[in-house]
Amino acid sequence: MAGGSDLKVLGVWTSPFVIRVRIVLNLKGLAYEYIEEDLGNKSELLLGSNPVNKSVPVLLHGGRPINESQVIIQYIDEVWAGSGPSILPSDPYERAVARFWAAYVDEKVGSAWTGMLFRCKNEEERAAAVARAGEALDTLEGALVECGKGKPFFGGDGVGFVDVVLGGYLGWFAAIDRIIGRKLIDPARTPLLAAWAERFRAADAAKGVVPDDVDKVLAFLQTLLAIGSMKK
Amino acid sequence: MAGEKKQGLQLLDFWVSPFGQRCRIALAEKGLPYEYLEQDLGNKSELLLRSNPIHKKIPVLLHDGRPVCESLIIVQYIDEAFAPASLLPSDPYARAQARFWADYVDKKLYDCGTRLWKLKAGEPAQAQARKEMIEILKTLEEGALGDKEFFDGDAFGFLDLVVVPFTSWFLTYERHGEFSVEKECPRITAWAKRCGERESVAKTLSPPEKVYEFVGAMKKRFGIE
Numbered sequence: 001m002a003g004g005s006d007l008k009v010l011g012v013w014t015s016p017f018v019i020r021v022r023i024v025l026n027l028k029g030l031a032y033e034y035i036e037e038d039l040g041n042k043s044e045l046l047l048g049s050n051p052v053n054k055s056v057p058v059l060l061h062g063g064r065p066i067n068e069s070q071v072i073i074q075y076i077d078e079v080w081a082g083s084g085p086s087i088l089p090s091d092p093y094e095r096a097v098a099r100f101w102a103a104y105v106d107e108k109v110g111s112a113w114t115g116m117l118f119r120c121k122n123e124e125e126r127a128a129a130v131a132r133a134g135e136a137l138d139t140l141e142g143a144l145v146e147c148g149k150g151k152p153f154f155g156g157d158g159v160g161f162v163d164v165v166l167g168g169y170l171g172w173f174a175a176i177d178r179i180i181g182r183k184l185i186d187p188a189r190t191p192l193l194a195a196w197a198e199r200f201r202a203a204d205a206a207k208g209v210v211p212d213d214v215d216k217v218l219a220f221l222q223t224l225l226a227i228g229s230m231k232k
Numbered sequence: 233m234a235g236e237k238k239q240g241l242q243l244l245d246f247w248v249s250p251f252g253q254r255c256r257i258a259l260a261e262k263g264l265p266y267e268y269l270e271q272d273l274g275n276k277s278e279l280l281l282r283s284n285p286i287h288k289k290i291p292v293l294l295h296d297g298r299p300v301c302e303s304l305i306i307v308q309y310i311d312e313a314f315a316p317a318s319l320l321p322s323d324p325y326a327r328a329q330a331r332f333w334a335d336y337v338d339k340k341l342y343d344c345g346t347r348l349w350k351l352k353a354g355e356p357a358q359a360q361a362r363k364e365m366i367e368i369l370k371t372l373e374e375g376a377l378g379d380k381e382f383f384d385g386d387a388f389g390f391l392d393l394v395v396v397p398f399t400s401w402f403l404t405y406e407r408h409g410e411f412s413v414e415k416e417c418p419r420i421t422a423w424a425k426r427c428g429e430r431e432s433v434a435k436t437l438s439p440p441e442k443v444y445e446f447v448g449a450m451k452k453r454f455g456i457e
Contacts, residue, residue: 052336052375066328068335075328092313096300103302104286139286 007032008060010046012039014220016113016168017069018057019209023164024073026205028084040227069168070102073161085158101143101154102165108136113169116176117221118228130180134189140166141190152199159203167200171211175218241266242294244280246273248446250342250397251303252291253436257393258307260432262314304334307390320390330384330391333376340368341398349408349447350456362409366416373417381426388430392423396433399424403440404447 009025009032011018025032037046037056049058049065059066059075066072077087088095115129147154147162154162173184187194201210211217241259243266245252259266271280271290283292283299293300293309300309311319321327344364351358376383376391383391402413402424414421427433438446 052371061325064325066325066332068332071328071331071335074331075324078324078327092309093295093298093300095312096305096309099305099308100301103305 006062008035009033010035010037010043010049010058010060011056012037014171014211014217014224015056016110016172017055018168019171019211020164020168021057021059021069021072021076022209023159023167023203023205024076024087026209027087027159027164028076028080030076030080030083039224040230070106070165073164086160087155087164088161089155097147098154098161101140101147101162104136104143105140105162105166105169108139109133109166109169112136113172116179117172118225126180130176130184133184134186137185137190137193141193144192144196153196159200159205163196163200167197167206167210170197170201171217173197174212174214175221178214178218238294238297240296242269243267244269244271244277244283244290244292244294246271246290248438248443249290250401253397253438254303254393255291255293255306255310256436257396257432258310258319260436261319261388261393262310264310264314304338304394307393311390319393321384326385329376330389333372333383333391334394336376337372337395337398340364341395344368345398345401345405348405349451350454352456353408358408362411365405365409366411369413369417369420373420377419377423379419382423388427388433392427393433396424396427397437399427400438400440400443404444407444 007025007030009018009021011022011034013036022034035043035045037043039056042054045060046056046058047054049060050056050067053067055067057067057069057072059072061075061079066075073087088098112129112133116126116133120126120129143162144154147160148156151157153159154166159167177183183194185194185197200206201212241264243252243255243259245255245268247270256268269279271277273290276288280290280292281288283294284290284301287301289301291301291303291306293306295309295313300306307319311317321330344361347361348358348365351361372395380386382388383395405411406413428437
């Protein structure tokens with residue numbers, strides 16, 4: 001197996017941004033050391049590796065840091081182009097489309113995600129964020145058709161860039177489903193996306209990486225909220 | 233709806249947009265001819281709305297009628313679709329660094345700059361924006377540029393063209409924030425001058441005074457003092 005002691009990931013087990021990187025490493029068949037970070041007490045290694053953003057994930061390759069999840073994924077795809085499937089399409093136009101939707105996911109789903117869990121001061125604000133997430137998911141239903149062209153994933157036959165970017169949020173979505181008392185990815189509203197979510201979670205590369213214990217995730221949410229409120 | 237797709241390259245853009253200018257510089261650097269289509273952002277064209285239905289924003293690059301949106305995506309597309317790829321660094325690690333900083337610029341610089349001129353002078357929020365702007369520029373200077381000639385190293389490249397359009401906005405930021413970019417970031421200032429000697433940059437960037445006038449007009453429209 002390639003990688004090994006050469007590769008380290010600094011992360012937090014629930015972070016959608018960390019999860020997507022780990023899935024890509026799995027897809028590429030790369031071994032790596034995973035280091036769980038305490039966001040309330042960030043390690044020297046993290047702060048030294050990502051002084052600008054001080055955030056996870058960080059990929060360390062031969063000791064050199066690469067930061068920002070979408071940048072990390074493209075780096076992995078390029079360095080290990082020979083191993084495993086390509087994460088980004090090879091055609092330049094399709095790459096541009098994949099990058100567009102990946103950016104859209106983090107802009108719209110990402111901001112709604114922080115709104116639903118971390119930034120809402122009351123249930124009204126949470127509901128507004130849930131509504132925004134719903135709109136973004138409606139749009140992504142269409143994107144799945146555009147990118148996947150009837151195939152199981154945004155990437156086509158196999159998991160690709162947009163899949164891992166969106167898929168990283170699924171652990172949290174299950175927790176949000178519990179909080180709001182209904183499915184965020186509603187099979188009646190976005191049937192293709194709902195089917196896609198099941199498929200994604202069942203993928204080998206996602207197993208053990210996308211959290212599936214909702215109680216654990218919800219308990220961890222409290223820890224994160226406490227850290228967040230201490231920061232100010 | 234037109235049955236035939238227009239061949240070649242078209243850029244839907246707005247004259248003063250630093251994001252659009254990145255694309256123009258990239259096209260010039262690659263020696264690619266294209267049709268420039270100035271957009272009226274107050275009355276968006278059917279072509280723009282059809283080409284970028286999600287965001288309805290410029291710039292949009294049309295290649296044989298197919299739209300590419302988002303400036304960083306457009307620039308990378310231009311580099312990859314028209315081989316050889318010469319804008320982004322050839323080494324994957326250097327590429328990752330360039331993409332990281334491009335993402336940093338996009339997340340920080342424009343929004344902070346907008347707050348700087350939109351917020352009322354003297355208010356704490358505006359003072360905060362001023363402080364942040366200086367921090368952002370210093371971070372770019374120390375973290376990204378360092379002692380190099382260009383962000384990308386010895387030669388002008390992707391990260392340089394990503395940042396350079398914002399240099400036309402420095403005068404506006406300076407006047408609103410009452411600080412001097414040259415004083416705070418002498419290396420960024422020297423880098424900006426170096427880039428300005430490049431034809432693709434010189435021909436593309438808006439004169440700083442024009443940007444200042446434009447912002448003044450925007451402020452009047454928004455009713456900001």
